Amino acid sequence: MIQIKGLKKTFNHKAVLDGVDLAIEQGKITVIIGRSGEGKSVLIKHIIGLLKPDSGEILLDGKDTTKMTDAEFNEVLKRFGMLFQGAALFDSMTVAENVGFALKEHTDLSGQEIRKIVTQKLNRVGLAGVEDMMPSELSGGMKKRVGLARAIVMDPEFVIFDEPTTGLDPIMSDSVGELMLETQKALKTTYIAITHDIPLTYKIADKMAMLHQGRIIAAGTVEEMKKNPDPILRQFLEGRSHGPIKVF
Amino acid sequence: MKNFFESLGQSAENFVKTVGNVTIMLGQSTYHLFVPPIKFRNIFKQMEFVGVNSLFVVILTGTFTGMVLAMQSYDALKRFGAESLVGPTVALSMARELGPVLTGLMVAGRAGSAMATELGTMRVTEQIDAIYTMALNPVKYLVVPRLVAGITMLPILAVVTDFVGVLGGYFVGVKLLGINSGVYIGRTIDYVNVDDIFYGLIKSAVFGLIIALVSSYQGYTTSGGAEGVGRAATKAVVLSCVMILIFDYILTAIMF
Numbered sequence: 001m002i003q004i005k006g007l008k009k010t011f012n013h014k015a016v017l018d019g020v021d022l023a024i025e026q027g028k029i030t031v032i033i034g035r036s037g038e039g040k041s042v043l044i045k046h047i048i049g050l051l052k053p054d055s056g057e058i059l060l061d062g063k064d065t066t067k068m069t070d071a072e073f074n075e076v077l078k079r080f081g082m083l084f085q086g087a088a089l090f091d092s093m094t095v096a097e098n099v100g101f102a103l104k105e106h107t108d109l110s111g112q113e114i115r116k117i118v119t120q121k122l123n124r125v126g127l128a129g130v131e132d133m134m135p136s137e138l139s140g141g142m143k144k145r146v147g148l149a150r151a152i153v154m155d156p157e158f159v160i161f162d163e164p165t166t167g168l169d170p171i172m173s174d175s176v177g178e179l180m181l182e183t184q185k186a187l188k189t190t191y192i193a194i195t196h197d198i199p200l201t202y203k204i205a206d207k208m209a210m211l212h213q214g215r216i217i218a219a220g221t222v223e224e225m226k227k228n229p230d231p232i233l234r235q236f237l238e239g240r241s242h243g244p245i246k247v248f
Numbered sequence: 249m250k251n252f253f254e255s256l257g258q259s260a261e262n263f264v265k266t267v268g269n270v271t272i273m274l275g276q277s278t279y280h281l282f283v284p285p286i287k288f289r290n291i292f293k294q295m296e297f298v299g300v301n302s303l304f305v306v307i308l309t310g311t312f313t314g315m316v317l318a319m320q321s322y323d324a325l326k327r328f329g330a331e332s333l334v335g336p337t338v339a340l341s342m343a344r345e346l347g348p349v350l351t352g353l354m355v356a357g358r359a360g361s362a363m364a365t366e367l368g369t370m371r372v373t374e375q376i377d378a379i380y381t382m383a384l385n386p387v388k389y390l391v392v393p394r395l396v397a398g399i400t401m402l403p404i405l406a407v408v409t410d411f412v413g414v415l416g417g418y419f420v421g422v423k424l425l426g427i428n429s430g431v432y433i434g435r436t437i438d439y440v441n442v443d444d445i446f447y448g449l450i451k452s453a454v455f456g457l458i459i460a461l462v463s464s465y466q467g468y469t470t471s472g473g474a475e476g477v478g479r480a481a482t483k484a485v486v487l488s489c490v491m492i493l494i495f496d497y498i499l500t501a502i503m504f
Contacts, residue, residue, distance in 0.1 A: 048381055077383035088374040102382045 001026050002047065002158070002190075007056035008214075009042055016042050017053070018214030024207075026157075029184055029191040031201045033236065034211035035245065040194035043211065044160050047192065048082060049073050078106065081151030081159040085166055087143040089135035089150070095122070096131035099150045106154065121149040124186070125179060141172040145179065152183060161193035165200050177203045198237055210236060212245075270465050273387065277395050277461075280388035290393035298359045298394075298460075299401030303408065305354050310409035313346055314338055314416030322425050334425075335432040336439035338417030339410075343444045344504065347410040349496055351402060352455035356488035360463040363394055364484035367467025368477035376468070391468065394460045402456030403449040410445065447503045454495055459488045 002024040009017040016039040024030045034040050045051040047058060049065065057064045065076055089098050099121055100114040109117070118131065125145040135143060144164060151159050164180065165173035177200045184191050184204075195201060201208055202222050209219035210233050218225060218233045225233065235243030321337040367390060370376050379386045414436070421427045463484040470480040 050377055050380065074383045077381060080381060082378070082381040084374045084378060086373055088378040090370075090375055090378070091373075102384075105382065105384055 001061075002192075003057075003059040004043075004047075005057045005059065007043070007046060007058065008054045009039075009046065009051065010054055015214050017046070017056075020056070020211070020214070020216055022209055022216050022219065024190065024192055026190050027188050028206035029180070029193065029204050031205040031208045032192070032194045032211055033196060033198070033201055033208060034194075035236065036196065038211050039214055040211055041162060044162060044192065044194055048080060048160060049077065078154065079157045081154065081156035083144065083147045083151045083159065083161045083164060085163040087135075087147035089138075089143060089146060091135050093135075094131065095133050095135065095138070095146050098135065098146060099153055101150065102154050117153065118149075121153050122146070124152070124183060125149045126175075140167050141176070144168070144176055148179065148183065152187065152189070155187065156189065158190045158192065161191065161195075163195055163197075164193055165195065165197045170199075173197060173200060174203070176200075180204050198239065212236075266465075269469070270461060273391060273465055273468070274395075274461055276387045277392050280385060280392050281396065283388075287389060287393055290389065291396050294393040294397035295401055297362070298355065298397040298456075299404060302355050302358055302401075302405055305358060306351050306405050306409045307412050309350050309354055310342070310347065310412040311416040313350060313409075314342060314413030315420045317341055317346070317413070318417035318420040318425070322421060322427075331425075331427055332431045332435050333439075334421045334427055335417065335436035338421070339414050339436045339440045340444060342410045342413035342417075343440060343448045345448075345496075345500075347406045347413060348402075348448050348452035348455060349492065351406045351409045351452055352459065352492040352496075353489055355398075355402060355405065355456070356459045356463075356485055356492065359398075360459045360484045360488045361481045363460065363463035364467040364470075364480045365477055367464060368470035368480040371468060371470045372473055372477060386468075391460075391464045394464050395457060398456035398458075398460030399453050400456070402452040402459070406448060406452035407445075410448065447499075450503070451496065451499050454499060455492050458491045458495060462488045462491060 004020055004022045004024075007017050007020040008015065020043060022030075022032075032040055032043065042051060046053055046066070053066055056066070058066050060076060065073060068076065089095075090101070093101070096115060096118045099118045103109055103114045103117060107114075115131070122128065122130065122145075125148050127142065127145050127149070130138070130142065130146070135146070138146065148159075161180070165176050168176060180191060180193070181204055183189070191204075193204070205222050207219065207221060208225050209216045210225075211217075212232055218228050218230050220228065225237070228234075231244045235245050241247050317338045318334055322331060322334050325331050325333050325337070367376070370390070376386045376390070379389055418429075418432060422429045422432050466480040466484040466487070470476045472479070
């Protein structure tokens with residue numbers, strides 16, 4: 001379980017995170033929603049250690065990861081996988097090299113064994129015969145799938161998804177949602193996703209939380225959130241330009 | 249007036265910050281260079297990119313520089329009846345000064361901009377973050393191989409530049425301007441010491457470090473999308489070239 005307590009981060013005198021409190025349950029899919037620029041990416045960058053908070057804690061198994069040394073946090077990182085918004089595939093490597101990269105660096109497995117695992121993971125995300133293709137030859141949806149295969153190749157306990165459906169058409173978005181559900185169920189992994197894709201959230205979330213003005217203003221199951229009368233949450237879930245959230 | 253001092257202070261602060269960050273990157277790279285696992289494959293790949301792929305351009309530059317140098321120095325030395333010193337003039341100029349500097353400037357333009365562009369693109373497309381999230385150190389993986397390639401390949405390229413420059417000078421001096429071949433070679437051997445070549449090589453190793461470090465830093469810290477990548481590449485080349493010329497003076501003052 002990951003517990004985020006009172007997390008604060010300021011950039012150029014602007015409080016992007018202003019005391020975030022959130023519990024991420026083991027083996028579940030937690031989706032964090034919120035408008036663009038509200039600090040969702042900043043929040044996950046704190047979880048994965050790319051940013052250090054001004055104050056607050058991120059507790060993993062009771063230990064504060066923000067206070068760890070680089071060597072200690074490196075061990076934590078091995079328990080994580082991450083799917084980036086643009087997939088962030090290494091464009092100088094083939095699909096197989098991309099997916100097998102962490103295995104090659106962190107294990108003593110032979111090239112053949114790595115290739116076998118890579119093929120298995122690619123099959124799990126619904127891809128076959130793409131091992132020797134370059135990322136530039138793949139469509140947006142395929143890149144996301146390869147990115148997911150790369151994120152789960154070390155069988156991590158936690159996988160973080162940064163806007164998994166951005167730039168995809170609705171059908172492909174739905175298929176990425178299906179894929180997330182399938183892989184999460186099969187591997188019993190803890191998934192943390194940030195998105196402003198409401199249909200995806202309703203489809204996959206065990207728990208959802210809304211980040212607004214640097215704080216979590218509402219959290220709960222999909223059903224609980226659908227019933228929550230908070231006007232900011234309602235406006236966001238219903239996609240209305242008029243309401244307490246001002247567009248300009 | 250206040251604005252002037254404000255912006256002056258801001259520039260000074262940015263300069264000190266950048267120097268500090270570059271120094272930290274150099275320190276991290278030195279540490280990771282000696283801590284296993286050493287990424288030989290990445291190092292050789294960068295050596296090929298910086299060294300082998302720059303060969304053509306440095307051969308071309310070196311040859312023509314040697315040829316021009318012979319022609320110009322012949323014209324000047326003839327006035328004192330010292331045409332026989334064209335050989336040593338060309339060889340010393342190439343070994344001590346032009347070989348390392350020209351190689352540095354050429355590699356900065358070719359490989360430095362490419363390093364900044366590649367790392368900058370990796371930064372804005374989150375590929376560097378991806379390496380980090382796989383519990384790997386991006387500096388070890390991306391910067392160290394480039395530094396090693398810069399430090400090792402620039403001296404080799406400088407030797408090539410020196411050699412083709414001397415050949416070019418010989419061709420112009422002996423074949424076109426009619427200096428006696430024996431005199432040309434004999435005088436060159438008389439006047440050029442191993443130290444001249446050796447100090448030139450030290451210079452080029454420093455230039456290699458400057459190019460790789462400045463370009464990697466610019467690429468690694470890129471922000472602002474495609475425009476940022478373009479800015480990083482330009483800064484990498486301009487800063488590398490300026491630093492090469494400044495350090496050329498400092499090293500010359502120290503060594504010769």
